[in-house]
Ligand code: HBI
């Protein structure tokens with residue numbers, strides 16, 4: 001039987017040292033991209049943009065437009081930064097791939113977003129484990145032009161450095177996962193996506209909003225910090241905010257008191273579990289996950 005992969009494996013590059021952040025920054029080397037690499041960007045951009053209307057949150061479209069994210073070519077970080085810095089003080093810096101947690105948090109706390117500069121190959125169009133330039137520039141960067149989301153992410157970086165003192169990085173990583181990477185937002189127009197892991201995946205874009213399989217549960221900070229997540233397939237549970245204002249408001253306080261509670265309370269909610277106090281918006285059938293599990297066992 002193939003075990004389901006959950007995040008408790010942790011960041012394969014470890015915690016690292018926050019003061020080392022500079023050593024992970026490299027030059028994007030924009031001139032070195034080949035025509036084929038630009039073409040992969042164009043394919044991904046077109047395919048994904050077709051799905052976005054009525055699915056991505058308005059703040060995403062505002063960001064794509066404000067930052068003039070290129071349809072045809074991999075964006076030049078320097079060009080993006082000219083606009084982004086002016087708007088919110090955020091900037092994109094190039095890294096080779098996944099970096100250790102503490103330098104990652106340190107960068108966010110300084111309003112620097114580390115983006116992988118490489119791009120997946122045509123053979124990897126649908127799935128890639130490392131964050132590449134499409135995931136980071138298309139999925140993450142547009143929202144950095146939103147002042148409230150930008151404040152949230154800076155604050156998250158600060159909370160990450162604090163988490164290290166308390167030994168609660170795992171809990172904070174879950175918050176990142178269920179908001180920044182896989183968050184949904186209930187708007188007056190309907191349910192929308194703001195999580196970058198979804199925004200950069202055509203399959204999960206449709207699945208997260210339209211499939212009967214996953215649970216959709218109202219945002220709850222402590223509950224999220226005690227919930228397992230998957231890194232190998234679509235999420236079985238999504239958490240839903242009402243607005244970036246709400247997200248910021250519920251996360252800006254110093255997490256120290258919450259970290260103390262979490263150290264005493266080792267509750268861990270499973271991938272599809274419904275907790276007693278959950279605000280359940282959709283109780284999923286979990287049919288997708290069940291079928292995938294059966295298929296994996298048959299191999
Ligand atoms: N590095 N490049 C990169 N991108 C990430 O999203 C990232 C990372 N290192 C660590 C990390 N994320 C985690 O700590 C988050 O889950 C909090």
Ligand code: FE
Nearest residue numbers: 131181196197
């Ligand atoms: Fe990401």
